[in-house]
Amino acid sequence: MAKSDVFARVDEAEDRLTRIARELWETPELGLHEEQSAAVLRDALEAEGFEVESGVGGMPTAFVATYGDGDPTVGILGEYDALPGLSQRVSADRDPVEPGGPGHGCGHNLFGTAGVGAALAVKGAIDAGEVDGTVAFYGCPAEETLVGKTYMARAGAFDDLDAALTWHPGDLNTPRMGSSNALDSLTFTFEGVSAHAGGSPDSGRSALDAVELANAGVEYMREHISDDARMHYVITNGGQAPNVVPAEATVWYYVRAPTREEVERNTDWLRDIAEAAAKMTQTTVSERFLTGCYDYRANDVVSNVVWENVRAVGPIDYDDADRAFAAELQATVADERIESRLSDLPDELADRVRDEPLYADPVEPFDHDQQTHGSTEVGDVSWITPTGQFRGATWPVGVPGHSWQVVAANGDFGLKGVAFAAKVLAGATYDLLADEERLAAAREEFEAEIGSDAYETPLPDDAEPPFDVTAMGGE
CATH class of the missing domain: 3.30.70.360 (Alpha-Beta Plaits)
Structure with a gap:
């Protein structure tokens, strides 16, 4: 049996995954209030035999779903919260479904769904005897308020992982190697x-x-x-x-x-x-x-496994209609805002993508020395276990996140990014479960750079999840 079987399992589930991602897009929910979104993802895993623990870290919409037996254990992180005020139809004009309502302006409807798809594909590999160990999907609420993973980490949810993998929608297909604030x-x-x-x-x-x-x-x-x-x-x-x-x-x-x-x-x-x-x-x-x-620390060994799979899965299969709609959305954003985004890229890469409404090809890692000024609680996970993540190109080049244009993209052609991301996550999980030497190398790098006792929760003992805070705040 080969890793291609894992990719094939994602292909077989693509229609189902697309329906789930669209359902989350149509019912956007704010952080710590993602009752329906969390239930859809949790139920999909539980129905396939995953053991589910809900209410992790004192948050009803946080859960961990595990499948397999014994070590090693690789975790896949998923998010599903929306943003306030970004309700939007699939349209190149500003057209809210519900004026003032929430919308998936960061692509978390795709994010969590792809992680579930990856976990299910790896389950198939475990059942077939292709790999040994455990796959764990982490349902992480309230990323936009930088709450979910921090409170889950305080509860010890990530302590037993040998490695963690995650992704985030964006405008390029590339691993993330730089740090965050x-x-x-x-x-x-x-x-x-x-x-x-x-x-x-x-x-x-x-x-x-x-x-x-x-x-x-x-x-x-x-x-x-x-x-x-x-x-x-x-x-x-x-x-x-x-x-x-x-x-x-x-x-x-x-x-x-x-x-x-x-x-x-x-x-x-x-x-x-x-x-x-x-x-x-x-x-x-x-x-x-x-x-x-915490600040994010990419583990080179795990990130290289991610990059191998980004290349193996290849470009997202966008068609002419997808590119045409992406160009319409891109045209609604001021040129200087697009150039501001491109200024963060190496000159050669910026020149390559500047005239593309969608850039679906894999992009070699380029941000090793970059310090982004945003923040993410994936950083906390990266201080607990070796972690790798990547971005998937699900919205137009240069269009800023947390915008209505991104909501429109994530309800349309961005849905094609779910299968791409699920394959990368599943393939990387498969590789890590199958290769003890790589996991050992990842742990050795982690111990040398961070150390097993370095993480201490930033939360005071009396801090409780802020259920009343729903304003945007994530990276």
Whole structure:
């Protein structure tokens, strides 16, 4: 038996996988509220004999589905949360299905489905005696708020893996070798005293003043942190009427930096600023730590296995109609936005793809030394076990993620990317299960670069999954 049988199993299931991905696209759900999406994926695995554990990490929509017996164990990560405000029909014009509703502007309807397809294909290889060991599918909710994998990691969900594999929709078919920023997400709520802002302001203490002073402190702080560090904030509650001194106000911060250590230093500084703002305004302040994540570290051995399979599976079979619709979507994006995306690529690659609405060929890894300023909780997994990931070309070249154009693509020609990604994931899982020497080499690299005891959850003991937070925030 050959690995081609694994690819053939994906081909046989392609229509079913496409239907599942379309169902998720038609019923987009926000992070930690993906009840229907998680159930569809979970049920598909359970019906095929996978043992399913639900409610992992205190999140009802998080689950782990395993099949096989004993070591080694390779995990496949899947996501399925949508983004707020991006509802969109399959159209080259802005046309929401539900104005203000959610939409799959990051392709997670494809993401989770491909992982399920890969796990089922590997199950067939285990049943046929082609490989030994266990395949595990991880249903990871709330990536867009950088919550799911971090809380699953705190629960020890990834501790027994020999390797982890994942992917993400995008505009190129290529492994990801570069790093990402670590992150903390937290809010500060200030409590003051309400009063008539015109009649007796002296009897009030403004919580909004405290928020504004804290933000001013962050602006001055920016000069003294590293160039690659980032601080973002929004005021989520600033009062209700100008003539009432706000008794309560809340500000939400993201703290990003290339390393976990730098994030923690900057977060501690931010806490000092918040306390100082409270003292200056004679208010009190409380912190709510929502989530935190590590920087991503690609494992070269596992990533090379992924690249071998990206090449083996070959280009996605897009047709002229797909390319025509992609070109229509691409035309709705300003040229400078597309060029901004292309500026991240090597010059030769940018020139090669610039005039292509869809670029379906495999692209050799190019980002080994790149530090992206976004964040992903795949980083946490990569600090626990050797991890590899890749991108699949499911939307037009240069079109930014988290856009309505991506939603339209993921409900149309992007669906063809599900089988491609499932084959790459299944093939890489097969290779790792079948080759103990490669897994040993991956572990040796991991121990040398990270170490088995390096990961400590960034979550405080009392942190709970933030079910009330649904704003976008992922990479």
